[in-house]
Amino acid sequence: MAKILDEGILKQVQEVFAELNGEVRVVFFRSKENCDYCNETQQLLEEVISLSEKLSIEVFDIADDAAVAAQYGIDKTPAFVLAAKDGDQITDFGVRFSGIPAGHEFTSLINDLLIVSRRDSGLAPQTRSYLDELTEPLLLQVFVTPT
Amino acid sequence: MALQSPMIVAEAVEAMEFPELANKYEVSGVPHTTINDGLGNVIGAVPEATLVREIQQALERRKATP
Numbered sequence: 016m017a018k019i020l021d022e023g024i025l026k027q028v029q030e031v032f033a034e035l036n037g038e039v040r041v042v043f044f045r046s047k048e049n050c051d052y053c054n055e056t057q058q059l060l061e062e063v064i065s066l067s068e069k070l071s072i073e074v075f076d077i078a079d080d081a082a083v084a085a086q087y088g089i090d091k092t093p094a095f096v097l098a099a100k101d102g103d104q105i106t107d108f109g110v111r112f113s114g115i116p117a118g119h120e121f122t123s124l125i126n127d128l129l130i131v132s133r134r135d136s137g138l139a140p141q142t143r144s145y146l147d148e149l150t151e152p153l154l155l156q157v158f159v160t161p162t
Numbered sequence: 163m164a165l166q167s168p169m170i171v172a173e174a175v176e177a178m179e180f181p182e183l184a185n186k187y188e189v190s191g192v193p194h195t196t197i198n199d200g201l202g203n204v205i206g207a208v209p210e211a212t213l214v215r216e217i218q219q220a221l222e223r224r225k226a227t228p
Contacts, residue, residue, distance in 0.1 A: 109164035114176020136165040146166040153170045158177040158194040
C-alpha cells in the first residue's frame, strides 16, 4: 500500500519526535461498516507511530470490543484516544480525536502526542489553578476541518 | 486542558465526517468549541484566558438552570 505521508513529512515529524519523553499509547477504534475513513486513519496513525519507539497503537472494533469502547466513551468511528503508557499502566487523560487527523489536524495530532508524552498541559498558572478546582465533568468538543 | 484535570475530556471532531453532530451545534466555521453538549459555544481560535472564561460562564449557567 502506498504511504500517506511523504518522505519530507516523515523526516520532519521524526525530528520533532526527538522531544518525546514518556510513552504514548494510541487506542484506536474502527468499525466494519459505514466508516469511510477507518482504513486511512489507521494507516496514518501506524505511519506516525512507526517513527518512534515511544509510541504504540492498539486497535479495537467498536462492535466486537464494545466494552472497551464504553470504557473510553467512544461512540463513533474512526476515533482514537491518546493515552499515557508507563510500563503496563495506561492512563487516559481524556484526549480524543474523532475523524481523520489530516491537513491542519495532522499538526494537532503531532502536538497532542508531544503534550501527552510530556504529561503536562503547558497551560498558564491561572488556568491550571481554575481547572484543578473543577468538581464536575467538562466535555470540550472542538470542531475542525482538514483544510 | 484535559491533561490538567481528570474531569475534562477534550475531543477534536472532524466536522465533515460527523455532520449530524456539527449541525446539532450549528457549526458554520472552524474551530468551533462546544462546552458540555451545547451549554456554551466558542467560535474561533480564542486565547486561553477567553476559553477559561467561557467555560466558567457555561458551568455557571448550568447551576442557574437545574
